[in-house]
Amino acid sequence: MRLFPSLLDNDRGGRIFMGLLGVVCVLVPIFNLAVPETSPFHMSTYTVTLLGKYLTFALLALSVDLIWGYCGILSLGHGAFFALGGYAMGMHLMRQIGERGVYGHPVLPDFMVFLNWEKLPWYWYGFDQFWFAMLMVMLVPGLLALVFGWLAFRSRVTGVYLSIITQALTFALMLAFFRNEMGFGGNNGLTDFKDILGFNLQSDGTRIGIFLASAIALTLAYLACRYIVDSKMGRVVKAVRDAEDRTRFLGYRVEQYKLWLFVFSAVLAGIAGALYVPQVGIINPGEFSPINSIELVIWVAVGGRGTLYGAIAGALLVNYGKTYFTAAMPEVWLFALGLLFVLVTRFLPAGIVGLLRRRGAEAAT
Amino acid sequence: MKTLEKMRAAMRRERSLRRMAPDIVYDPDLDTSHGPILYLENITVSFDGFKALNDLNLYIDDGELRCIIGPNGAGKTTMMDVITGKTRPDAGTVFFGQTIDLLRLNEPEIAAEGIGRKFQKPTVFEQQTVHENLELAMHADKRVWPTLRARLTGEQRDRIGEVLDIIGLTAQCQSRAGLLSHGQKQWLEIGMLLMQNPRLLLVDEPVAGMTGHETERTAELLNSLAGQHSVVVVEHDMEFVRSIARTVTVLHEGSVLAEGDMNEVQNDPKVIEVYLGE
Numbered sequence: 001m002r003l004f005p006s007l008l009d010n011d012r013g014g015r016i017f018m019g020l021l022g023v024v025c026v027l028v029p030i031f032n033l034a035v036p037e038t039s040p041f042h043m044s045t046y047t048v049t050l051l052g053k054y055l056t057f058a059l060l061a062l063s064v065d066l067i068w069g070y071c072g073i074l075s076l077g078h079g080a081f082f083a084l085g086g087y088a089m090g091m092h093l094m095r096q097i098g099e100r101g102v103y104g105h106p107v108l109p110d111f112m113v114f115l116n117w118e119k120l121p122w123y124w125y126g127f128d129q130f131w132f133a134m135l136m137v138m139l140v141p142g143l144l145a146l147v148f149g150w151l152a153f154r155s156r157v158t159g160v161y162l163s164i165i166t167q168a169l170t171f172a173l174m175l176a177f178f179r180n181e182m183g184f185g186g187n188n189g190l191t192d193f194k195d196i197l198g199f200n201l202q203s204d205g206t207r208i209g210i211f212l213a214s215a216i217a218l219t220l221a222y223l224a225c226r227y228i229v230d231s232k233m234g235r236v237v238k239a240v241r242d243a244e245d246r247t248r249f250l251g252y253r254v255e256q257y258k259l260w261l262f263v264f265s266a267v268l269a270g271i272a273g274a275l276y277v278p279q280v281g282i283i284n285p286g287e288f289s290p291i292n293s294i295e296l297v298i299w300v301a302v303g304g305r306g307t308l309y310g311a312i313a314g315a316l317l318v319n320y321g322k323t324y325f326t327a328a329m330p331e332v333w334l335f336a337l338g339l340l341f342v343l344v345t346r347f348l349p350a351g352i353v354g355l356l357r358r359r360g361a362e363a364a365t
Numbered sequence: 366m367k368t369l370e371k372m373r374a375a376m377r378r379e380r381s382l383r384r385m386a387p388d389i390v391y392d393p394d395l396d397t398s399h400g401p402i403l404y405l406e407n408i409t410v411s412f413d414g415f416k417a418l419n420d421l422n423l424y425i426d427d428g429e430l431r432c433i434i435g436p437n438g439a440g441k442t443t444m445m446d447v448i449t450g451k452t453r454p455d456a457g458t459v460f461f462g463q464t465i466d467l468l469r470l471n472e473p474e475i476a477a478e479g480i481g482r483k484f485q486k487p488t489v490f491e492q493q494t495v496h497e498n499l500e501l502a503m504h505a506d507k508r509v510w511p512t513l514r515a516r517l518t519g520e521q522r523d524r525i526g527e528v529l530d531i532i533g534l535t536a537q538c539q540s541r542a543g544l545l546s547h548g549q550k551q552w553l554e555i556g557m558l559l560m561q562n563p564r565l566l567l568v569d570e571p572v573a574g575m576t577g578h579e580t581e582r583t584a585e586l587l588n589s590l591a592g593q594h595s596v597v598v599v600e601h602d603m604e605f606v607r608s609i610a611r612t613v614t615v616l617h618e619g620s621v622l623a624e625g626d627m628n629e630v631q632n633d634p635k636v637i638e639v640y641l642g643e
Binding site: 228232235238239242243245248250 | 449451472473476477481482484488489490491492493497500501502507508509512513514515557561
């Protein structure tokens with residue numbers, strides 16, 4: 001991490017996280033590809049994909065922490081940006097299927113043939129190009145955040161009201177994407193992906209590749225967020241969180257700061273969604289469901305907001321818990337999640353990171 | 366015809382075309398050729414029928430130190446809100462210098478024109494250090510991108526050091542502002558005003574909660590600021606007002622009741638009635 005030495009100088013949590021992520025990135029390919037399947041040390045591709053999925057959730061949590069932890073904007077609709085990024089990636093993967101679909105149509109995806117559509121809707125144009133799809137992964141969530149944020153922040157909608165309208169936003173998108181006429185596969189969504197950039201999505205090597213891409217995206221996003229929160233802009237944003245009016249009287253255009261931070265956060269969420277889709281192999285309107293966005297706020301709260309690495313830790317821990325519980329005791333999970341949220345809010349307002357810090361401070365004295 | 370007039374008032378060209386106007390930059394040559402730096406004329410503000418300001422007329426001269434006193438509910442804070450853009454008056458005009466119509470501008474724009482404000486309740490950024498508080502207040506390009514790229518220059522560091530010295534918080538420079546005592550927070554907020562380097566300072570109850578010694582130092586500081594800056598102080602502490610004021614304005618029920626030096630005002634029968642007759 002000597003590339004960005006000054007960025008992490010005062011960020012012990014960040015250095016630990018980077019170190020761990022680096023180690024994992026070396027070990028996972030070795031255990032998956034180099035260790036024979038018969039060995040007890042072999043890591044299954046299922047596990048690799050699971051870890052990769054966690055990393056995209058961590059990136060999503062990071063994007064929420066940036067606006068919630070540092071600027072006090074509690075978005076309960078961030079899942080929408082994640083899903084939009086996912087759909088953009090899904091559209092590209094659909095078009096990569098080509099003639100290998102069930103109906104064997106050279107251009108139209110299966111669901112369009114099924115709906116008796118004659119030709120590709122205009123908004124599917126360009127998605128056969130990888131670069132175009134990647135551009136849309138960032139542009140679509142970014143533009144939505146720009147328009148939505150411009151309207152909301154300019155009207156000085158804050159606090160609970162903002163949370164509610166973000167929730168409404170993701171709910172509205174979910175209903176829209178459920179409709180077949182929208183042209184995004186209705187309630188089945190987009191699936192049956194074959195390959196990405198010519199690599200078979202089912203092969204171990206591709207899975208490792210996407211896992212590493214997720215790790216790199218998370219690292220770069222972390223450094224970018226760290227750069228922002230350590231800059232003077234970061235201090236202005238914290239000032240907005242703690243005393244919005246005061247910041248205005250100092251001559252800062254508070255709306256602009258909120259808006260650009262929100263847009264950047266939405267773009268990060270979109271990238272997370274785009275990395276998520278090829279790993280799970282499907283994207284459907286369920287990703288827009290309000291409960292997803294709420295869950296993701298819980299990850300951040302559990303980890304500890306306003307630290308960046310806390311959000312990552314929270315996302316990894318809660319999702320590991322979810323994987324474990326939904327397999328072992330599926331009926332318990334939602335109760336456990338609710339309980340976790342109540343306990344954290346009541347006893348650990350600064351999350352797990354806050355607890356560790358307090359322990360560290362006590363040990364030091 | 367009334368509707369048409371309303372339409373015209375709402376669609377005034379300089380207001381509706383504001384977005385198209387060029388970006389306003391801080392103007393060091395504020396036009397104060399006629400004397401006053403601030404003109405408040407026929408200002409009326411009502412909240413649900415209650416007139417917080419009632420046809421208020423007030424002029425502040427360039428470089429003047431003016432004290433504004435008045436009983437609770439006289440409209441002192443509302444007046445500050447109008448000047449800084451927080452509250453829009455129902456009627457009246459507010460001009461900064463000869464040419465700047467403050468009613469056209471929003472809070473950050475007004476701050477950029479050179480009007481700084483200290484709140485009644487000390488409002489500092491508690492989670493950030495004293496040094497960071499001063500840095501945030503500093504006169505600089507406050508748009509998003511330049512702020513993201515901003516690094517403190519040597520000159521700016523010196524300026525922060527200077528202000529830390531004036532407000533006596535050099536030793537606390539790296540501690541969180543939330544840990545300061547009440548008086549120290551008041552001082553920090555005055556320091557933030559100094560960092561903004563405004564032409565006009567609006568200071569709401571600067572000595573509330575201060576010890577006698579701190580009050581004295583505040584008086585000295587405000588006195589030393591007048592001349593280069595125009596200062597408007599709202600205060601309840603009569604002793605303090607007496608120690609700094611050259612001209613005192615008494616507000617009552619949203620308009621000016623009396624104006625003059627401290628002795629004149631104190632012997633004014635209307636003022637005595639308002640203050641003692643209740």
